[in-house]
Amino acid sequence: MKPLALSPARLRGIEVFFWLALASSFFLLPDKLTLMSQIVIFGLFAVSLDMALGYAGILTVGHAAFFGAGAYAAGLLARHGWSEPFSGLLFALLLCVALGYVLSYLVVRGADLTRLMITIGVCMLLAELANRLSSITGGTDGLQGVVIAPVLGLFEFDLYGKTAFAYAYGVVLVVFLGVRLVLRSPFGLTLRGIHDSRKRMLAIGSPVEARLRLAYALSAGVAGIAGALLAQTTQFVGIESIGFNRSAEVLIILVLGGTGRLYGGMIGAIVYMLVHDWFADLNPQYWMFWLGIFLIAAVMLGRGGIMGALSRLVKTGRAS
Amino acid sequence: MSEMLAFDQVVAGYGNAVVLDRLSFALAQGQSLAILGRNGVGKTTLLETLMGNTRVMRGALRWCGEDITRWPAHRRVRAGLGWVPQEREVFPSLTVEENLTVIGRPGPWNLQRVYQFFPRLRERRGNYGNQLSGGEQQMLAIGRALMTNPKLLLLDEPMEGLAPIIVEELARSIRHLCESEGLASIVVEQHPVLALEMTHQAIVLERGTVVHAGPSAALAGDASLLEGLLGVGMTDVQA
Amino acid sequence: MSAVLRTRGLGISFGAFRAVDDVNLTLEPGARQALIGPNGAGKTTLINLLTGVFKPTHGTIHMGERELTALSADKRARMGLARTFQINTLFPSLTPLLSVVLAISERDGLGAVWWRPLKRNKAAFDEAHALLGRLKLDALADVPVAELAYGKQRLLEIALAMAARPRILLLDEPAAGVPEDESGELFEAIAELPQDISVLFIEHDMNLVFRFSRRISVLVAGRILTEGSPAEIGRDPRVREVYLGHGAAHV
């Protein structure tokens, strides 16, 4: 099979089309807007994981630590009277960048398995902490009483989820463009280099650990924004948002979409959550069976996730 | 003399990329072969194909009269091919001794003899594969191939990274093994003189196909032919 | 003239084994110095000590006035100490062009710049193209490194080291796997590097060693056996005994 050749201009066209298509669900899927907003939020979460895992090569199954921290940050802020949404996001972002930077000292060392376990451990500890501090967080009952003011003072969060979708979509798009910029910057190239050969990076004078810490902190910040978005649009924070299961789920989403490919997280979220929703509707009891089969089939048919399979069909013409 | 190895119009490569293009040659029993050619012409690919690590799209490989084109690698080894990969690729998590014994098969070559052949390895027997110097890894890779007691040794730039004194000894030994024990070899080399000294026959590759085949001695003696084929000024080498 | 690089009593032990032992090595400005010795003598280990891959168990390293012994590998690289690896250590998923651009951007301290697109840095791309051109890799600039033939990968090793515009260049068997005529060209390129760059290279190809080095250090069993001009070393019976063998009669 001849790979399809795509020029950079065409590629940009596809990107624009992708985002327009997502936006069009506002009109085309008015009944599914809440699902759509959760999809873009999880997409962003998966993209944040990709920054750490796909680009920086830090194998983590604890990213929900930041998603949850962001959710609690935004939720608690709103609960205690500061209900303006954008500042809530900013608060979550700053908090999670700081948290990510501090934790990076634990994570950015050791081999893959060590990192995997340390991230799981940290995530478990934070989840347990959220459980213990139930007077603040509501524990396993969840954080109630989160009220978010209308977006820009104009748009109330409505029952149909219109505002929620528009708000989530807008924020995700902006943050995504930010991530895109980061990954195409010299820093992004550095990350690819570290991923390929740490030894060589050191030899060309790159302070690898510092770079990884920066990547981890940025990625934590993006995850925090995703968590805050979920908290704001559902006006509730469950302890599940910080747990191991959520970390594992987003990992599945990302791997299904394809790691290290920018759009892998978004595509993964769209496919995984739509498929999940569809199977769960068809068969609320045994959808796991079908979803499992779907995942197995996905690996057997194409490695590197959906983007990996696509990239083998399409050859991108690089003019640099 | 009967045929030992033959490539018959072999087209092979990686994925969709063709590297060997309708490549043919044959080698008689007990004969050694030098494979020469510039960087990237497909010398390594030829050996990888012989070991079954590439995608063969057309053509056939014959070994002692059998078609081995679809055989898995381990079966080829059991049939008598001993492979020394270009980048050495010793097993990093095995000690020197384990590297040698893990695949050992009965025959004239055993641990003691390999250690005699490369005394340096005996000294480093407890080191793990990734704790060896480049030259030691090269010796280990050769020793490992010998331990399978092959009939044909495939050497991909075996002299790379070895000290001159060892190169000299090794070249002598390989020639000697061929003559006294019938252990033939295929030698891929950047230094034509060395390779031609060690072998009976030679082929020269260009873009995945054979552009010259003939006795090594004849090629070694014809400086202008060599110059033409390889672009090497032979005069200043080992005068 | 003061040395650019100097070690005093440098050594490292792996368990009970002294891989490098009491080495006093100096590198003059503009040096073209070869490091030879039998397999396993400790040459690569010595380079690893100089570049900070290993921490020495004994001795010190100075670059000019500055002591390096405790500095990390990346810091030493930023101070102008560049190297190649005996066993290719490249970026398999990048192209040669991006690999070199990466080295250049790290050299210029832009590795943490995340707010500006890479493409904006035209100068780096131009410089990378020029460098690849000099090593005859320009035709392969956009082929993934993993798909390059071994010899081309060796060249890229050198390109990456040169991209750092080093003051000191440490080359570990740079010509291994490169055909003879090209290895000659390669060494000519090295010889013609600006005179303020000091070069130390390990090489087992004696033609190259004797043609391009002005000074040779011989390392045996972790210790410096002798040092001197090529002519002196070529005559030294001890070196012949342990390393050169008899085929080196031509030297």
Add this chain to the structure above:
Amino acid sequence: ADEPLRIGLIATYSGPYADYGRQFDAGVALYLKEHGGKIAGRTVEVIKKDTAGPAPDAAKRIAQELVVRDKVSVLTGLDFSPNAYAVAAIATQAKIPTLVMNAASSAITASSPYVARLSFTVQQVTDPMARWMVKQGVKEAYTVVADYASGTDAETAFKKAFTAQGGKVVGEVRTPMNNPDFSAYVQRIKDARPQAVFFFFPSGVMPPAFLKVWKERGMEEAGIKLYATGEATDDSYLDATGDVALGLVTSHHYSYAHASPKNQKFVKDFAAEFGTKLRPSYFAVTAYDTMAAIDLALAKTKGELSGDKFMDALKGLKFESPRGPIEIDPATRDIVQTVYIRKTERVKGELVNVEFDKFERVKDPAKESQ
């Protein structure tokens, strides 16, 4: 015929708690079967959605879709408290009556005027246990609870009731959820030698694991008495728990062995419908009662479905359930019911909870005190 009555059932159908959804389904199906598939003269369409456990964001999304897209008139199910809390906002926004079939956190009914509960609260079954223990002469007790919201609710409620009656809590411990081995906790209790132990674990694998160690350590021989709430001997798990449960005294609002004609019919019909392998647990009964409550409320409103009218009709509703008489407190929209003291015994070869004492018309004590 006219439009069917659409009911959205949000529950756990997959994963570790899939039994909850299964029991809900069975209770709902049984009620509909007995009433010809109709409620208030209308055919009923139940739309089932899976949350796969506690997942408030999914629950909220599902509730929203049920309301907006599937146009349901009533929301129900809701086995986990966070799910119920998250859905409460939708109930308020859309004015949709929401009947909680299990979620046991006390404040759920306060989170929206459109939420009512037909199950129980943790406090409601814990408080009678504490009082009963004191009545039996237990003066000192040690508490063991799972470390999550319901566990701490149980601990607080127990302590409060127990000390109010003059008892003394001599020790307390919270065990992590997902705790594989209880030996350390049981040994600790053994060394502390309290007169009695009260424990609360969610139904599932924790109670049997705890009881196994309890037996292995010979705690009964050591003279330490054990009490719990009915989650410990959930009818769904009792058979698998086995003999280690024998003799355990628990408090709960429903036992499958409840000796009333209504329950005997319920159990018989249930077995006829679903076989004997699936025993109706308190989840099934609540589901059954929830359907009855919808039926009765609609009878009162004459089929009118508006949220406010429906909720008004629900308030003060009283009827006979298989578990005994129940009513909806008009003030709190929470359930008022009899709480039984039971003992696990082997009857006709089966392990069952045999009721032998009771507290009538128990309200949620957590609300009483406010």
Add this chain to the structure above:
Amino acid sequence: MGIVIFDGVAYGMLLFLIGVGLSITMGLMNFVNLAHGTFAMVGGYAASVLMNHFGVGFFPSLAAAFIAAALVGAVLEFSFYRRLYRAHPLDQVLLSIGIVFVSVAVFTYFFGPTMQAFQLPPLLDGRVSLLGLEVGRYRLFLILCGVAVLAALLGVLGKTRYGAMVRAAVDNQRVAGGTGIHVQRLFFLTFSLGCGLAGLGGALSLGMLGLEPSFPLKYLVYFLIVVCVGGAGTITGPFVAALLVGIVDVAGKYYLPEAGAFLIYVVMIIMLLARPNGIIPRKGLA
């Protein structure tokens, strides 16, 4: 004090028995096999069904559990796993998670979502006196099993060429094949062995943990901890780590119950920071 340590050791042995198979498939073979719990569950259900429905004794059921899990492992290896040995670890994650999902649904379908009944055989029920301690018989049995499995595996993997062959094949499949190792068969056997051990562990866990279809996910983190803290790919490493985890966990819960769920993770993180490649790192790691 004594009894607390004994309980910790017994609990650790259970973790070891289930986790050691993972050390083989994930550590030695480098396959990120998150479906390990599935194989343990297969063993557990096999034993439970044999005992409850066919009246087979406990000890024969243990053997059956090993065989059942090894067989299921062999089938899955043949149909799926072998295609992914060289794949990216994340693809392996996706495959194994898919298998977990399917297995959870399949077991729920056939056995229902609730727990399996299990009655200890009278021989293992109750307590015995040991050196002045009243110890649970079943716990003592677990310890004996743990030591027996440790000894057997050390014999097979440590002393023979088999272990070296597996390591060689994992290091470099292409070259291992090129030096005469029948990589496919080697991996097939090794993978089945790892799965069989998981099955044995799963069956042994019946006496302590409850067995239900969500088993594979519920305890996954514990197995991972044992393997990673111990040193993936070794046998003694997980053994030591399991002892450590067991004792720390039980003693922590006994003496410091407030620390509850925190302790084990804190200890894990500290251990990993102190010894990133495990207590007993696999030899020859760079």
